[in-house]
Amino acid sequence: MDYFLELFLGGLTRGSIYALIALGYTMVYGIIGLINFAHGEIYMIGAFTALIVISVLTLMGMNTLAILVIAGVIAVIYSSAYGYTVEKIAYKPLRNAPRLSALISAIGMSLFLQNYVLLAQTSDFLPFPCLIPDFEFMEPYAHIIGSTEIVILITTAVVMVLLTIMIKFTKIGKAMRATSQDKTMAMLVGINVNRVISVTFIVGSATAAIGGVLIASHVGMINFYVGFIAGIKAFVAAVLGGIGSIPGAVLGSFILGWTESFATGYVSSDYEDVFAFLFLVLILIFRPAGILGRSEKYKI
């Protein structure tokens, strides 16, 4: 039973990280109908920024928890700036171009950012310090779940709640939903659609950066390529849940996390990805729009 619980919580943790990244994919897709392939790189840049900040602050001899918070905040700001800029440079000029053009531009941006970090930093794996201390009250449960995992779960939950409140109740949140449902009509009621799109990229990048810092601290190392792999997984999760749907992205992420965790635990870690993608294929056969996705139906 403990083993099952361990795998369950491990899957939940994994799922949380996927969810933090998948949100960015699904929100951007919901608003401009684009798969932002550079999104994984934003996550990677978040992790790298945090690493740089951590290195500097550690040299200054600061308290580790304070370092983590400061590094997280700076990573969020930095990644958001990158997300915002990527949209302005690579997608906005193609707003009225065929969808394929923007998609190719997204892939180009992804490769560009990877190579930029490769050149500016290094191609080697860099150790990422684990800054989350082992909490004393977690001692009795240490064989099931670690302190880092708890921090990941709580942080994700807080981010999700804040995001839900924002989308459901704030003016900008409603404007985001309106824009995703009918962009022209959104303009006709006076919504500045370009601003809404920018905000979407900023919010998506910020959650990805939080995910980046958390997973890096969990795994303990990063390189320029981590964004690509995590990005693909999160993209799968978003499609699984129904791309464009925010609850769908979260649900898809948890399902993917659990699938991987249980497959690794009960079968073999070699088959982790096989099960994840098998699940995706099955879901798409029976529910092509994803678990919570809406098939396009409009009343005329």
Added chain:
Amino acid sequence: MLKLKNVQTFYGNIQALKDVTIEISEGEIITLIGANGAGKTTTLMAVCGIVPPRSGEISFMGEPITGMEPDKIVSLGICQVPEGRRIFPYLSVAENLDMGAFLRNDRAEIKKDMEYVFDLFPILAERRHQAGGTLSGGEQQMLAISRALMARPRLLLLDEPSLGLAPLIVKQIFEILIKINAENNTTIFLVEQNANLALKVAARGYVMENGRITLTDLSENLLANEEVKKAYLGF
């Protein structure tokens, strides 16, 4: 109030509007009639900044608005009830109305206006928590008009409000448009295929053919015009 002068618009290489000149004074109801594909919708989209003109001038209250961003144009008091109603299907009725008031920040007044539109269309009050996409066609049209009213427009553009609706509902909606015009002095620019109806409501009319204004006159004269009768009134 609104002036279009020699407006030309293009979709790619295809010219949609050719030298369109239209003038509306404050408090007026005017109509633009014409066949499918004549350019009526494009005319409204040009005014709202969605399809900016390639040449020509559009001005509102004496100020040029040609090439302005759509949200700036809305903030001047120009609101459109577009063709097909374009309700936000997954937002509730109340949220759709909130979106209509997007550029306003006076909460108390917004609430008052919401009561006002619920007064005009009581069915919307009943359905306020329902998703917009679940409403019937007539209810959606009422919601679309209400959403536009939430912005307190000085000029209301309506694109085929009668399309696909039962005659009784059409009658109700047109009565309310006349009421809005009379009570709030809201100027109304009505685009219609149902020329008979439109010319009875409006004081003046413009006739559009292939992107060109071919005729303009008082509604009573247009209703009596042999050409218009043959082409648009069906007798």
